[in-house]
Amino acid sequence: MAEQFSALFGSIADVGRTGSGGYRRFAWTGEDRLLREWFTGEAVARGAEVVPDRAGNLWAWWGDPDTEPGVVLGSHLDSVPDGGAYDGPLGIVSSLLAVEAAGPLARPVAVACFADEEGARFGTACAGSRLLTGALDPSQALALKDADGITMAEARSDRPDKDPEALARIGCFVELHVEQGRALEVPVGLATEIWPHGRWRFDLEGQANHAGTTRLVDRDDPVLAFASMVLAARRHAEQLGLLATFGRLQVSPNAVNAVPGLVRAWLDARAPTEDLLLQLLERLGGDPTQESWTSAVRFDLELADRLSDCLSAVPRLPTGAGHDAGVLQEHGIPTAMLFVRNPTGISHAPEEHADLDDCLAGVAALTTVVQELAG
Numbered sequence: 531m532a533e534q535f536s537a538l539f540g541s542i543a544d545v546g547r548t549g550s551g552g553y554r555r556f557a558w559t560g561e562d563r564l565l566r567e568w569f570t571g572e573a574v575a576r577g578a579e580v581v582p583d584r585a586g587n588l589w590a591w592w593g594d595p596d597t598e599p600g601v602v603l604g605s606h607l608d609s610v611p612d613g614g615a616y617d618g619p620l621g622i623v624s625s626l627l628a629v630e631a632a633g634p635l636a637r638p639v640a641v642a643c644f645a646d647e648e649g650a651r652f653g654t655a656c657a658g659s660r661l662l663t664g665a666l667d668p669s670q671a672l673a674l675k676d677a678d679g680i681t682m683a684e685a686r687s688d689r690p691d692k693d694p695e696a697l698a699r700i701g702c703f704v705e706l707h708v709e710q711g712r713a714l715e716v717p718v719g720l721a722t723e724i725w726p727h728g729r730w731r732f733d734l735e736g737q738a739n740h741a742g743t744t745r746l747v748d749r750d751d752p753v754l755a756f757a758s759m760v761l762a763a764r765r766h767a768e769q770l771g772l773l774a775t776f777g778r779l780q781v782s783p784n785a786v787n788a789v790p791g792l793v794r795a796w797l798d799a800r801a802p803t804e805d806l807l808l809q810l811l812e813r814l815g816g817d818p819t820q821e822s823w824t825s826a827v828r829f830d831l832e833l834a835d836r837l838s839d840c841l842s843a844v845p846r847l848p849t850g851a852g853h854d855a856g857v858l859q860e861h862g863i864p865t866a867m868l869f870v871r872n873p874t875g876i877s878h879a880p881e882e883h884a885d886l887d888d889c890l891a892g893v894a895a896l897t898t899v900v901q902e903l904a905g
């Protein structure tokens with residue numbers, strides 16, 4: 531299996547690779563098309579029939595899901611800017627190998643390859659799965675623009691829509707994913723939930739002025755307020771036991787010799803409970819614009835128990851990262867996630883890594899799961 535895994539995982543190692551050693555695999559680009567063709571080819575070579583759904587996701591089916599809903603594995607192949615090799619592809623590669631290793635199965639089985647999971651190009655995460663379930667409105671999605679002003683409608687050749695028939699073919703969904711913190715000390719773990727998550731935009735206004743002539747006492751510099759806010763967010767996050775990040779910032783006029791007149795900053799916050807997120811916002815004050823809100827997702831307990839029973843001693847852990855699995859669970863599909871240990875905890879960066887032995891443990895676990903659920 532080590533050779534099989536390395537060969538399959540390595541066969542896409544050059545697609546979308548940048549000088550940093552990371553990946554740029556954005557939805558509906560040449561790289562994305564190559565990866566989808568690769569997925570189709572590898573699935574067909576393993577005896578699957580590959581069909582797209584109306585939302586633009588790919589489904590590799592073994593057996594006929596119209597006779598009985600199937601067991602679906604899967605993940606995504608797109609990346610964030612300069613993302614790592616494992617986030618997404620590890621799940622796809624492991625799923626293909628697990629179905630192959632599982633041998634003949636009684637129930638239909640699929641590997642789903644979700645489109646535009648990261649939202650790196652159009653700013654909306656899990657676009658493929660959310661279009662599929664109807665959680666994302668197609669006309670709203672098609673109007674989204676990338677950094678070059680190209681709309682999603684221009685970028686993709688199809689016209690997406692929700693697809694209840696594709697959803698009806700899913701009996702349950704299991705996504706294997708590289709763990710993205712340092713929350714896992716053994717090779718494989720089982721997700722319990724995805725933390726609630728919000729994004730807010732703060733507009734801090736001041737008065738733009740000359741950096742060389744305006745006396746300090748005369749300045750109304752919003753960067754000072756922003757600096758306090760960043761430090762406060764960190765302090766509150768530590769006290770409340772949550773994660774808060776100001777990862778995007780616009781300073782206006784953004785000139786080295788000008789006192790800024792406006793700071794626009796985006797806060798990403800995730801917490802064990804929704805109440806803690808609201809407490810953070812209250813403590814920070816200001817009047818931020820909420821740009822997104824995702825409630826907590828609790829994965830199907832019955833399915834998790836079944837996976838626990840057939841796998842030996844897998845710890846359960848929550849995660850702060852969103853996934854297509856969360857979207858499907860929210861839609862009422864029994865869903866589970868397996869995590870593979872990430873020794874450094876680095877993710878969404880070129881250094882993202884999982885050891886080969888842990889990846890193989892992931893494939894073995896997923897194989898056992900497929901045999902349990904579909905055997």
Ligand SMILES: [Zn+2]
Binds near residue numbers: 618707
């Ligand atoms: Zn991912």
